[in-house]
Amino acid sequence: MSERTYSVSEITRMLKRSIEGNPEYTGVWVKGELSNVTYHSSGHIYFTLKDEQAVLSSAFFKYANKNLSFRLEEGMSVLALGSLTVYEKRGSYQFIVSQMRLEGIGELLKRIEQLKKRLIAEGAFDPSRKKVKPFLPRRIGVVTSPTGAAIRDIIKVAMRRFPNIEIVLAPAKVQGADAAASIVRALAELNRPAHGIDLIICGRGGGSFEDLMPFNEEPVVRAVLSSRVPVISAVGHQIDHPLTDDAADYAAPTPSAAAEIAVPVKSELIEEIDYLSIRAANALVSRLTGLGERLDSIAALRCFRNPREIVAMRELSLVDLEQRMTMALKEGISAGRERLLSLPDLYRLWKTETRSRRSRLELAWGAVDKLSPKGVLRRGYSLVTDARGRVIKTVKTIKPGESIGVMVADGSMGCTVNTVQREVRGGKEIIGKG
Amino acid sequence: MEKKSSAKAKPSFEKALEELEKIAERLEDGSLGLEESIAEFERGTRLARYCREKLDEAERRIEILQKGENGSVEKRAVRVKQDTGEIDDDEDMQGSLL
Numbered sequence: 337m338s339e340r341t342y343s344v345s346e347i348t349r350m351l352k353r354s355i356e357g358n359p360e361y362t363g364v365w366v367k368g369e370l371s372n373v374t375y376h377s378s379g380h381i382y383f384t385l386k387d388e389q390a391v392l393s394s395a396f397f398k399y400a401n402k403n404l405s406f407r408l409e410e411g412m413s414v415l416a417l418g419s420l421t422v423y424e425k426r427g428s429y430q431f432i433v434s435q436m437r438l439e440g441i442g443e444l445l446k447r448i449e450q451l452k453k454r455l456i457a458e459g460a461f462d463p464s465r466k467k468v469k470p471f472l473p474r475r476i477g478v479v480t481s482p483t484g485a486a487i488r489d490i491i492k493v494a495m496r497r498f499p500n501i502e503i504v505l506a507p508a509k510v511q512g513a514d515a516a517a518s519i520v521r522a523l524a525e526l527n528r529p530a531h532g533i534d535l536i537i538c539g540r541g542g543g544s545f546e547d548l549m550p551f552n553e554e555p556v557v558r559a560v561l562s563s564r565v566p567v568i569s570a571v572g573h574q575i576d577h578p579l580t581d582d583a584a585d586y587a588a589p590t591p592s593a594a595a596e597i598a599v600p601v602k603s604e605l606i607e608e609i610d611y612l613s614i615r616a617a618n619a620l621v622s623r624l625t626g627l628g629e630r631l632d633s634i635a636a637l638r639c640f641r642n643p644r645e646i647v648a649m650r651e652l653s654l655v656d657l658e659q660r661m662t663m664a665l666k667e668g669i670s671a672g673r674e675r676l677l678s679l680p681d682l683y684r685l686w687k688t689e690t691r692s693r694r695s696r697l698e699l700a701w702g703a704v705d706k707l708s709p710k711g712v713l714r715r716g717y718s719l720v721t722d723a724r725g726r727v728i729k730t731v732k733t734i735k736p737g738e739s740i741g742v743m744v745a746d747g748s749m750g751c752t753v754n755t756v757q758r759e760v761r762g763g764k765e766i767i768g769k770g
Numbered sequence: 771m772e773k774k775s776s777a778k779a780k781p782s783f784e785k786a787l788e789e790l791e792k793i794a795e796r797l798e799d800g801s802l803g804l805e806e807s808i809a810e811f812e813r814g815t816r817l818a819r820y821c822r823e824k825l826d827e828a829e830r831r832i833e834i835l836q837k838g839e840n841g842s843v844e845k846r847a848v849r850v851k852q853d854t855g856e857i858d859d860d861e862d863m864q865g866s867l868l
Contacts, residue, residue, distance in 0.1 A: 470782070471782065472784065482834060482857065482867075487857065488856050491832060491856075492852075492853075492854060492855030495855065500829060500830040502829065504833045504835060505832070507834060507835065507867050509867050521868045525835055525868060531845075602825055605787075606825065608787065609787065609790065609821045609822060612793075613790070613815070615798065616810075616814040619794065619797035619800075620811045623797070623804070623807050719804070719805065721805060726803055726805070727804045727805045
């Protein structure tokens, strides 16, 4: 037995020297799970690294942890680089960490990167493979958790944009080990033609890297790729997008954004239809105004410039009738035009005043109907067309013996031309006689 | 015959709306004859009606798929709260996961 005695300090210092001087304990990588993580106000982080059999108390000092890109959390599997030291005051040893890596995620990232490269090489992400979504989806399928925020957001946004929307939710588990299989089953189910679904939103709200992992797994990515129905990937994320974003036909950064991509705004579509209808009606009314003016000038020509024509027509009352009809048509047109010319203003008004919009539009349509050629025909005019169905505007192209069609309000007649006369200054010129 | 039947197939909403726009443009540029204008106008009226019908075709309905007794999948309509989009349902939805 040695007679030499040591003070506590001395023996501790000896231990310290032998541990800290040993290169085997210096600059080593230690793999373990984090527990008892404490972020100290000084900026230092204290925790223990553990595995099944042992624990190692560790410190990650401020100067060393300032470049750490993630927050340390309980249960994280990490690789820590550091050295063993002895803390004399407590008689304990400590692992002083200088660098740290996430052990699991490094592996996962590598796997995702490899899968991505493989799929790109296969041409799986080629733009030419993308399916086009329907402009107006008939029924939207959603693959997500029935209890998460994602389905709520999708329903809320979709209903706001299109109140009579149809949504079919295929409830799926969206995180954890069995999530991938659940998502694959839900996608397959929504693809069955019996459901009548023509657009699918597949996703979940934001979460940690691990939470979003199912959307990076090959079976899910392949199920999205092979979906018959177009898919919008809708996984909440800030930086790294999941592989389903690459595989899907459309990608949205959040479920709400996916609903906006999927569903058009119904009121805007109705406004568009109304606006186009009004433009068409307006154009036709202008056209009819031109026609009315032409009739007017013919009437004037006949009664004032060529009295003999009246005699030739034998019926003076016919001219009266024609004049009256021309007047009526003109009045009708100008009244209708006034109304229709103010339609752009009405249209703006309708945007803010939706309640009376429908009835106002019907009013405008009534005016248009009254002025439409059918209405004119009902007032006694007829439309004359040539053998090819074109309206005859001049006698120049018509020869006696030719077949023409005459359209009146309640039907049409097939006729043969007997004589052709053309109005010339001071009389008429007979072009031909059958 | 075949051509005729395909021409008669109902156009998509988008196609019908595009066509309506073309009709409005053609009527506005005034190059059409009178009876063509009438025909186009009537066609436009039909297309506008068709588009409106298409917009009202869907019935507002939210449904959840769930596994039935013998492994079959059934649809079940659920109520939702309109302001929040929350599904207002008593059944255990976690249990209905596919």
